[in-house]
Amino acid sequence: MAFYLDHAATTKPCEQAIEAITACLREHYGNPSSLHRVGLDAQLAMDGARAVVAGAIGAQPESILFTSGATESSNLALRGAASAYGRHRPHIVTSAVEHASVRETITALEAQGFSITRILPDENGVFHAADFLDAVTDKTCLISMMLVENETGRILPVAETFRAVKRRYPHVITHCDIVQGFLKLPVKASALHADLMSMSAHKIHGPKGVGALYTAKGIRLIPVTTGGKQERGLRPGTESVPLICGFGAAVQYMQPTIDARFAQTQDLRRKLLAALSSMDGITLNSEPEGSPYIVNFSVHGIRSEIMLHYLEQREIYVSSGSACSKGARSGVLSAYRIPEKQADCAIRCSFSEETTPEAIEALLCGIREGQAQLIHQNMH
Ligand code: PLP
DSSP: OOEEOBTTTOOOOOHHHHHHHHHHHHHOOSOTTOSSHHHHHHHHHHHHHHHHHHHHTTOOGGGEEEESSHHHHHHHHHHHHHHHHOSSOOEEEEETTOOHHHHHHHHHHHHTTOEEEEEOOOTTSOOOHHHHHHHOOTTEEEEEOOSBOTTTOOBOOHHHHHHHHHHHOTTOEEEEEOTTTBTTBOOOHHHHTOSEEEEESTTTTSOTTOEEEEEOTTOOOOOSSOSSSTGGGTSOSOOOHHHHHHHHHHHHHHGGGHHHHHHHHHHHHHHHHHHHHTSTTEEEOSOTTSOTTEEEEEETTSOHHHHHHHHHHTTEEOEESSEEETTEEOSHHHHTTOOHHHHTTEEEEEOOTTOOHHHHHHHHHHHHHHHHHHHHHHHO
């Protein structure tokens, strides 16, 4: 039996999403910008999905822009806001653990002349709202902070930080990458005090290649791409109506079960953390208070890829815990002061409602046997 424990990387599309996509490909093939009925039909299908996605974060449909995924959403949010608001305020505050889609975009803005403050966690790996607030000045145009960090599952104090920033510096635009929290934790735009939020469909059993950007009323963005008037002119190009419908269907599938899934996953994660803590040669890289959906740990003396492929032979699919993009170290674990040697042995497991106690048992068994065999092999 195969156990897929890499849901933070991507999820299997749900049947509802697959059905919505195929139905849309067959029935709503029009261009939503066309003025005739076939176009209107596609437009209506897309409007339905927009209302569903907006509803999931307590927002109005007109605040949702569809994109090709969270990477594009964050590019549009950060580059768009920096162009619109950064001329006289060329400073950006962000966390040191952002996903590459935010991290690299901010690095590109730095190369264009923006000054960047990257906030580190304290020596216990905990982020403090005060550290972000203290970094903001009259020259800051933008703050970008992710909700759930995708390598260890730490939850950042986004609501507390954004509320404090908005109170003291109302002009600062707040952006949050909510990808790993969307429909896993209860996320509402207003409660988060976020002006901009990036989302992705393929992390919530929707299709790949579609996502959304939430934009609060009155927020100006300069578009990154130029073309037609689609998506308020901010994301020109004919919309992928089938993928958008699949996204909407996945949101509808996931939304009613946020609390039940949270409790179920929390229970599994607690058991896994307890078991890992009692094993020799394992160090946890996640915190007990983190997202229930992600666990990161290091198996001493066995490099991530070696353990990953050992588990793969047993049809247990995990991720190497420190390397997001194909073997390149992301620097997230080192931001938590996790030593390089430990980071090189990190494994990330990530869950969904499909994860069973048997999967956790199989994982623990695989790691125990892997420790015995691989360390033994290493010694000979
Ligand atoms: N942000 C986070 C936290 C992620 O985990 C991911 C996915 O890897 C992304 C952004 C990128 O999302 P997408 O694949 O939709 O561009």
